[in-house]
Amino acid sequence: MKAEISKAIDRGNYIKYPLFERELPEGSYAQIVEIKPKSRVGKHYHKFQYELFYIISGEAKLGIGNEEYHAKPGDIYLVKPGDVHWVENNSEESFKLLVVKLNFRGEDTVWL
């Protein structure tokens, strides 16, 4: 089946578009995340879930653990449980990425 965006969850600084809700196996979750221009997602980590990022469009500073990346379309990143991560989009364009969560047991975000 092909993904169809049917829902947008606006969190102010970013918008989440869930994918294949009720279709994916237990322990996984997928969404597109769009971080708005001149917006950031603050430092946080997850207790259990892994996050796989595929950068779709835009550019942003992406911090994962002690590393800071200049993230660009086509880049792929992995965030492991406990890895503190953050995004800073200083551009005039949205920063869009596919996020696939693995070992997902529900909301487990810890904001710093």
Added chain:
Amino acid sequence: MKAEISKAIDRGNYIKYPLFERELPEGSYAQIVEIKPKSRVGKHYHKFQYELFYIISGEAKLGIGNEEYHAKPGDIYLVKPGDVHWVENNSEESFKLLVVKLNFRGEDTVWL
């Protein structure tokens, strides 16, 4: 961590580039798959694994179950266990996609 392509597994008609080997949690697997120009991957299905596809570049005919798609960059697809699927790249360009396997218990492909 950022993905680095360190290995290419050439299957003749396509090439697989595993991602984050030994880094992902049990039950998952990630790779980039490049289907060569004028090449196809024949009908097959998986017994247990789900496959999430993000199309990176190129265009191809993609069959999933009874549906046939003209797959293009940015498209996202889900293949569920038992869904017969195939790819036909009739173009002069490679067809590249990110494949994330969920509920992955090892090789479980059945070729038709």
